[in-house]
Amino acid sequence: MGLKLSIWENAARIRAELRIGAAVVLVRGQAGVLAGAAESLTAERLEDFRAAGPTDMVITSRRATTLKARAYDGDVARIILTPDFDLGRVRATADPAKDLESPLKGPYQTRRDGDAGLHRAAVRLAKQAQLLPAALVAALPSRREAEALARENGLSILDTDALLAAEAEAIGMRPVSAARVPLEASAASRVHVFRPDDGSEEHYAIEIGAPKRSEPVLARLHSACFTGDVLGSLKCDCGPQLRAALAAMAAEGAGVLLYLNQEGRGIGLANKMRAYSLQDQGFDTVEANHRLGFEDDERDFRIGATILRRLGFRSVRLLTNNPRKIGMMSNSGLQVAERVPLKVGENPLNAAYLATKASKSGHLL
Numbered sequence: 001m002g003l004k005l006s007i008w009e010n011a012a013r014i015r016a017e018l019r020i021g022a023a024v025v026l027v028r029g030q031a032g033v034l035a036g037a038a039e040s041l042t043a044e045r046l047e048d049f050r051a052a053g054p055t056d057m058v059i060t061s062r063r064a065t066t067l068k069a070r071a072y073d074g075d076v077a078r079i080i081l082t083p084d085f086d087l088g089r090v091r092a093t094a095d096p097a098k099d100l101e102s103p104l105k106g107p108y109q110t111r112r113d114g115d116a117g118l119h120r121a122a123v124r125l126a127k128q129a130q131l132l133p134a135a136l137v138a139a140l141p142s143r144r145e146a147e148a149l150a151r152e153n154g155l156s157i158l159d160t161d162a163l164l165a166a167e168a169e170a171i172g173m174r175p176v177s178a179a180r181v182p183l184e185a186s187a188a189s190r191v192h193v194f195r196p197d198d199g200s201e202e203h204y205a206i207e208i209g210a211p212k213r214s215e216p217v218l219a220r221l222h223s224a225c226f227t228g229d230v231l232g233s234l235k236c237d238c239g240p241q242l243r244a245a246l247a248a249m250a251a252e253g254a255g256v257l258l259y260l261n262q263e264g265r266g267i268g269l270a271n272k273m274r275a276y277s278l279q280d281q282g283f284d285t286v287e288a289n290h291r292l293g294f295e296d297d298e299r300d301f302r303i304g305a306t307i308l309r310r311l312g313f314r315s316v317r318l319l320t321n322n323p324r325k326i327g328m329m330s331n332s333g334l335q336v337a338e339r340v341p342l343k344v345g346e347n348p349l350n351a352a353y354l355a356t357k358a359s360k361s362g363h364l365l
């Protein structure tokens with residue numbers, strides 16, 4: 001039977017497998033590797049990697065900077081897994097929790113020859129699985145042998161160039177369901193649920209009143225913050241921003257708030273809590289992300305524009321202090337007719353966080 005998984009089906013399955021510690025096969029051109037996430041690695045699986053072929057641990061250049069490892073591959077570094085490199089050292093290399101306690105983890109020998117494309121893809125998949133951005137990669141002799149290894153062991157196999165090509169386009173969003181939900185801010189509210197074609201998290205649109213599609217709509221792109229939105233955390237300004245945005249829309253009688261499930265600026269709640277632990281050790285919000293191996297902001301801002309367009313909007317008055325959100329909207333073909341500042345919720349416990357966003361991430365004051 002010619003039943004073939006689509007690239008999205010395959011990538012979604014591989015993300016789930018990486019989370020539970022399975023090894024997968026990645027191929028590109030004539031090359032193939034066995035790959036797994038460092039965070040979910042076990043001692044037994046580490047031996048499987050060593051038996052499969054010469055194994056590297058791949059980290060991002062952000063993490064490499066903290067570890068003083070040379071990154072010859074631009075945004076990633078391939079650490080050669082010498083025989084003494086055990087599971088404890090893999091964990092300590094991936095996870096910065098104990099960096100200050102035991103700063104001397106190296107020296108690391110990093111690889112500079114050969115192509116790092118499949119290694120880069122492995123780290124990217126670990127990030128998408130919301131794990132620490134670090135992977136184990138064992139080189140296999142050829143694509144043909146990689147395909148045979150996958151077939152014989154029932155492993156998932158992914159062509160990483162095909163995934164990159166698919167991701168270059170904005171991911172499609174399908175409206176799934178919608179219903180009236182009267183809110184404290186406004187009784188005239190509807191919640192719409194959108195499901196992305198790539199099998200990742202669903203996102204929500206909260207429509208207040210009946211905004212005209214022919215005029216710029218008062219809009220907010222809100223990224224999920226479990227701690228701020230739900231628990232009322234004082235470490236950030238998300239909860240007050242969420243409520244102030246809904247209140248502003250209610251006051252005008254119309255607006256649309258997108259609730260985007262991009263927790264922790266796209267790194268997920270587990271990694272955000274790791275970042276918070278680092279902040280308790282004295283690092284600011286940007287430094288903490290970098291020590292973990294992430295960029296300051298890992299969100300895909302095209303998602304918001306895609307959903308707004310699906311809802312029929314062409315132009316927005318955007319509630320934000322973040323110039324990147326404005327840039328993304330314009331690049332995605334949505335006109336930003338006006339920026340509406342949203343400065344609420346400053347308190348003594350988040351003042352330094354807000355100041356860092358202004359000084360390092362270009363947030364407008």
Ligand SMILES: Nc1nc2c(ncn2[C@@H]2O[C@H](COP(=O)(O)OP(=O)(O)OP(=O)(O)O)[C@@H](O)[C@H]2O)c(=O)[nH]1
Pocket residue numbers: 221222223224225226236238241262263264265266267272275276285289319320321322325363
């Ligand atoms: N990684 C990380 N994420 C954080 C931290 N504090 C808050 N967040 C996340 O940051 C996001 C908040 O972003 P938003 O308020 O939508 O956007 P913004 O970039 O601040 O821009 P505007 O609020 O529009 O000006 C949420 O996903 C939070 O979970 C932190 O210290 N580290």
Ligand SMILES: [Zn+2]
Pocket residue numbers: 225227228229236237238239
């Ligand atoms: Zn927050």
